[in-house]
Amino acid sequence: MADLGSFALLVALVASLWSVIVGIAGARGAGEDVVRSAEGGLKGAALALTVAGLCLFGLLLSKDFAVEYVAEYTSRTLSVFYTLGAFWAGQAGSLLLWGWMVALAGALVLRQNRNTNRELMPWVTVVIGITVAFFVVLVQFYANPFDRLSVVPADGQGLNPLLQNYGQWIHPVTLYLGFVGLTVPFAFAISALMTGRLNDRWITLVRKWTLWSWILLTAGILFGARWAYVELGWGGYWAWDPVENASLMPWLIATAYLHSVVVQEKRGLMRVWNVSLITTAFALSIFGTFLTRSGIVSSVHAFGQSAMGPLLLGFTGAIVLVSTALIVWRLPDLRRTGRFGAIVSRESAFLLTNVLLVGIAAVVVWGSIYPVVAQAVRGVKASVGQEFFQAIVTPMAVALIAVVAICPLLAWRHANLKHLRRNFAVPLAVGAVAFASLLAMSRGSHVGVALVLGLGAFALATVAAELRRGLRARRVHGDTKPRAVRNLFALTPRRYGGPLIHAGVVVLLAGIAFNIAYKQEVRDTLVVGDSTKIGGYTLTLRDLTTEQDAAHFAVVGRFDVRGGDGATIGTIRAEQAMFQNDQQVTEVGIRATLGEDLYVAMNGFDLNKHVANVDVFIEPGVLWIWVGMGIVLVGGVIAAWPRRANMHAREMVRTRPATLDEPPARRREPEGVSS
Amino acid sequence: VIAVGIGSFALVLAVAYLIGRPFLVPEADGRGEAQLTDDRRRIAAQLRDLDMEFATEKVAEDEYRTLRASRVAELDAAETALAELRTPEREPDAGVADPSEEIEARIAARRRALERSSCPACGAEVGGDDRFCRSCGAELTEPETR
Numbered sequence: 001m002a003d004l005g006s007f008a009l010l011v012a013l014v015a016s017l018w019s020v021i022v023g024i025a026g027a028r029g030a031g032e033d034v035v036r037s038a039e040g041g042l043k044g045a046a047l048a049l050t051v052a053g054l055c056l057f058g059l060l061l062s063k064d065f066a067v068e069y070v071a072e073y074t075s076r077t078l079s080v081f082y083t084l085g086a087f088w089a090g091q092a093g094s095l096l097l098w099g100w101m102v103a104l105a106g107a108l109v110l111r112q113n114r115n116t117n118r119e120l121m122p123w124v125t126v127v128i129g130i131t132v133a134f135f136v137v138l139v140q141f142y143a144n145p146f147d148r149l150s151v152v153p154a155d156g157q158g159l160n161p162l163l164q165n166y167g168q169w170i171h172p173v174t175l176y177l178g179f180v181g182l183t184v185p186f187a188f189a190i191s192a193l194m195t196g197r198l199n200d201r202w203i204t205l206v207r208k209w210t211l212w213s214w215i216l217l218t219a220g221i222l223f224g225a226r227w228a229y230v231e232l233g234w235g236g237y238w239a240w241d242p243v244e245n246a247s248l249m250p251w252l253i254a255t256a257y258l259h260s261v262v263v264q265e266k267r268g269l270m271r272v273w274n275v276s277l278i279t280t281a282f283a284l285s286i287f288g289t290f291l292t293r294s295g296i297v298s299s300v301h302a303f304g305q306s307a308m309g310p311l312l313l314g315f316t317g318a319i320v321l322v323s324t325a326l327i328v329w330r331l332p333d334l335r336r337t338g339r340f341g342a343i344v345s346r347e348s349a350f351l352l353t354n355v356l357l358v359g360i361a362a363v364v365v366w367g368s369i370y371p372v373v374a375q376a377v378r379g380v381k382a383s384v385g386q387e388f389f390q391a392i393v394t395p396m397a398v399a400l401i402a403v404v405a406i407c408p409l410l411a412w413r414h415a416n417l418k419h420l421r422r423n424f425a426v427p428l429a430v431g432a433v434a435f436a437s438l439l440a441m442s443r444g445s446h447v448g449v450a451l452v453l454g455l456g457a458f459a460l461a462t463v464a465a466e467l468r469r470g471l472r473a474r475r476v477h478g479d480t481k482p483r484a485v486r487n488l489f490a491l492t493p494r495r496y497g498g499p500l501i502h503a504g505v506v507v508l509l510a511g512i513a514f515n516i517a518y519k520q521e522v523r524d525t526l527v528v529g530d531s532t533k534i535g536g537y538t539l540t541l542r543d544l545t546t547e548q549d550a551a552h553f554a555v556v557g558r559f560d561v562r563g564g565d566g567a568t569i570g571t572i573r574a575e576q577a578m579f580q581n582d583q584q585v586t587e588v589g590i591r592a593t594l595g596e597d598l599y600v601a602m603n604g605f606d607l608n609k610h611v612a613n614v615d616v617f618i619e620p621g622v623l624w625i626w627v628g629m630g631i632v633l634v635g636g637v638i639a640a641w642p643r644r645a646n647m648h649a650r651e652m653v654r655t656r657p658a659t660l661d662e663p664p665a666r667r668r669e670p671e672g673v674s675s
Numbered sequence: 676v677i678a679v680g681i682g683s684f685a686l687v688l689a690v691a692y693l694i695g696r697p698f699l700v701p702e703a704d705g706r707g708e709a710q711l712t713d714d715r716r717r718i719a720a721q722l723r724d725l726d727m728e729f730a731t732e733k734v735a736e737d738e739y740r741t742l743r744a745s746r747v748a749e750l751d752a753a754e755t756a757l758a759e760l761r762t763p764e765r766e767p768d769a770g771v772a773d774p775s776e777e778i779e780a781r782i783a784a785r786r787r788a789l790e791r792s793s794c795p796a797c798g799a800e801v802g803g804d805d806r807f808c809r810s811c812g813a814e815l816t817e818p819e820t821r
Binding site for chain 2: 001003004007008011014015018032033034035036037039040041043044047048051115116117118204265266346410411412413414416419423466469470473476491492495
């Protein structure tokens with residue numbers, strides 16, 4: 001099977017190179033059959049990589065330890081679930097997954113556009129073909145999962161226990177798919193630049209792709225945060241680690257793109273900016289891979305030292321150079337646009353959103369590469385701590401919440417003052433009341449949190465007002481109440497999925513603000529029967545026991561939790577587990593409530609003396625981070641969900657009122673009920 | 676070894692087929708219609724979004740009217756082109772086409788495009804003479820689409 005896998009990689013390389021070379025010929029006018037053949041090459045690469053991928057799955061399942069990758073990441077005792085998840089546990093497998101998914105995405109794009117947008121497809125095929133070929137080269141020559149060992153070991157080394165979490169099936173896969181998805185809009189952008197077809201068609205075409213990439217990146221990042229929180233035992237969820245940042249950079253830029261692209265769709269503005277953003281997002285996804293896989297930064301995530309660094313950096317450089325050159329070449333065509341609106345207008349708000357997001361991205365990029373640059377230029381080891389990021393990013397994130405609160409209510413070109421006053425009155429009042437009461441409750445300490453939560457309340461009220469206004473507009477169409485709700489999301493999914501995402505982000509950021517402000521920590525050494533106090537809780541170490549099975553040995557500490565009134569409110573189980581090769585894992589115990597998590601990590605023990613070292617945290621607002629995550633994902637899926645074909649008929653009905661050329665009159669709203 | 680050989684051979688064959696097929700079998704041309712249908716869908720979605728923006732006070736009335744008129748023109752252009760494309764072409768040996776006949780055909784095609792109506796309640800396609808929707812049962816007294 002390893003031989004077949006190796007051979008399939010070779011076939012994939014040849015097929016993807018075919019799609020590139022023949023695709024370039026097709027793009028230069030060699031004829032439709034040539035273009036179709038290039039597309040066949042890309043589909044062939046997808047097929048070959050599917051064979052390679054299935055071979056690796058097969059090797060892992062059959063625990064063929066003659067294959068180095070299998071021996072390194074699985075063992076006889078590893079469950080099937082994690083054995084399959086070991087596919088992307090190492091450098092070689094994850095790169096194969098990446099290349100495989102890019103090729104499948106390419107095949108899907110070709111399928112979607114087999115009869116449409118044919119003029120764009122040659123270059124799209126070429127760009128995706130290059131990306132696939134690049135990853136296949138990495139897998140084939142730098143990290144081949146099908147390499148064999150000269151001596152076959154009796155058992156494998158097993159999967160790193162930290163990776164033995166359901167997150168292994170969500171976090172890496174969604175992140176890779178998110179990165180992969182960014183290839184498609186990038187390919188269309190390059191194709192639009194190459195062919196000079198710079199009208200807004202390509203933007204509409206890649207909308208769903210960008211949205212799905214964004215959702216997957218969001219899911220990847222947030223599930224990663226949750227995984228770190230429950231598995232690493234340090235009481236945090238985000239450490240500004242270079243590799244975390246590597247996923248955040250393209251996410252921020254993609255977020256900026258999703259907003260600025262609306263301005264292009266509606267007003268034909270920011271076209272240079274949009275093309276630049278989408279190429280930057282893709283370049284950053286590859287640059288992030290370079291940071292993660294070259295071994296130049298140290299991180300929990302980093303793969304070992306490898307020789308592929310220069311190649312990844314070179315690819316990033318090539319993307320930046322080629323994109324910049326193309327954009328400069330097409331500047332005269334891109335610039336042919338209308339005028340920007342007034343200072344208080346929807347487009348200005350979108351611009352501000354963009355400036356903030358790109359600003360945060362710039363800070364994150366600089367903070368992540370500064371240690372590398374300092375090392376290279378001045379030869380000193382420097383590190384950039386959390387404080388740097390928090391100090392700069394926090395005010396920008398707060399400003400973002402403010403924009404989220406204000407932007408949805410503004411009109412294009414110039415905001416109508418009367419509307420503005422009417423639309424803002426209620427949300428602003430809600431925000432002000434929230435701010436004032438929070439300030440009063442905290443007796444004036446923590447002004448920052450009160451501000452964030454006040455702005456958050458303002459933003460949530462805006463979202464509610466926006467949804468309410470949309471519902472009312474639907475009712476004018478004659479919808480019944482339940483149907484109005486359904487149609488609002490089914491017929492204008494992007495317009496109303498967006499506010500849900502905003503609401504989720506606000507809830508999430510409020511959770512983070514709350515957490516940072518009110519977090520408490522106690523480190524203690526407890527003998528069985530001893531207690532420690534934190535934030536109104538009393539924690540007593542009831543006993544220390546051991547558990548053992550074929551794969552691991554664990555010491556389990558059970559803690560009785562008592563509340564402020566002394567009554568027992570539960571027990572928490574925290575665990576320290578030892579796996580093969582002396583790998584240790586802390587399984588934390590968490591008692592989650594709406595307000596706060598009580599988080600217990602047992603980081604050391606002495607079984608003979610019945611002693612345990614514990615880190616106990618009060619983590620306020622953490623649950624809200626996950627709730628916010630859920631809302632964001634639901635909103636995203638609503639916005640991006642593919643609509644069935646018969647929806648198009650309904651679409652026609654709804655957009656074609658009785659007389660098409662007479663726009664429907666805006667309903668006169670009775671005084672006093674306006675949102 | 677034999678299994679690997681067969682597998683490799685099959686893979687090479689499949690990829691060669693994907694690459695070589697376009698040169699051997701000419702692609703059926705469904706392009707024009709697919710593109711136009713796609714355009715129509717896109718413009719219709721934009722139109723609806725524009726209506727929603729207007730209904731929620733995101734766009735001023737004068738601008739809305741201008742934008743809407745241009746979108747409607749685009750939609751009409753796409754629909755006319757589609758209707759023309761779907762009208763079966765006359766036999767080439769039918770002699771010189773009567774120009775008035777051609778105009779009649781175009782008008783008929785345009786009417787067909789406009790009359791393809793849908794249920795205002797659920798969106799399912801309904802026949803011209805139906806009094807109730809076959810899909811949801813709503814009464815079709817005043818057709819919304821005409």
